[in-house]
Amino acid sequence: MSGLVLKLGPHERVLINGAVVENGDKRSRLAIMTPNANILRLRDAIHPQEANTPVKRVCYVAQLVLTGDATAEDTRQQLLRGIEQLSQVLTDHDSRTQLNMATKAVLDDQHYQVLKALRALLPREERLFAAAAAAREGEAS
Secondary structure: OOOOOEOOOOOOEEEEEOOEEEOOOOOEEEEOOOOOOOOOEHHHOOOHHHHOOOHHHHHHHHHHHHHHOHHHHHHHHHHHHHHHHHHOOOHHHHHHHHHHHHHHHHHOOOHHHHHHHHHHHHHHHHHHHHHHHHHHHHHHH
């Protein structure tokens, strides 16, 4: 079987090409056979007010394409610029791998893959912000 396979929990919602689909009472698997379908798990969605860090802001832009609120053409330069800015800060090997995957996905118009690659950076970003806050706190005392 090819295509994207979604494993959904009970009552989990997913946005598929602009339509919200809700799973029933049991776990299920959906095979999305249409190439380039725009898919977004609503549990993974970033709300505009939550796009308050550099990685989340770039994720949000990719998400706009998946929700149909922006086109790939309209966001391509913004995404590439955002990924480039992140690469100036996230210089470790694992981050670079994710950023390279995100860049390739942008160029291939695979926005689900862009979002997937960038979301992998969220825990790292959170740790960096926590370390910076701890360092500022240590300097203040």
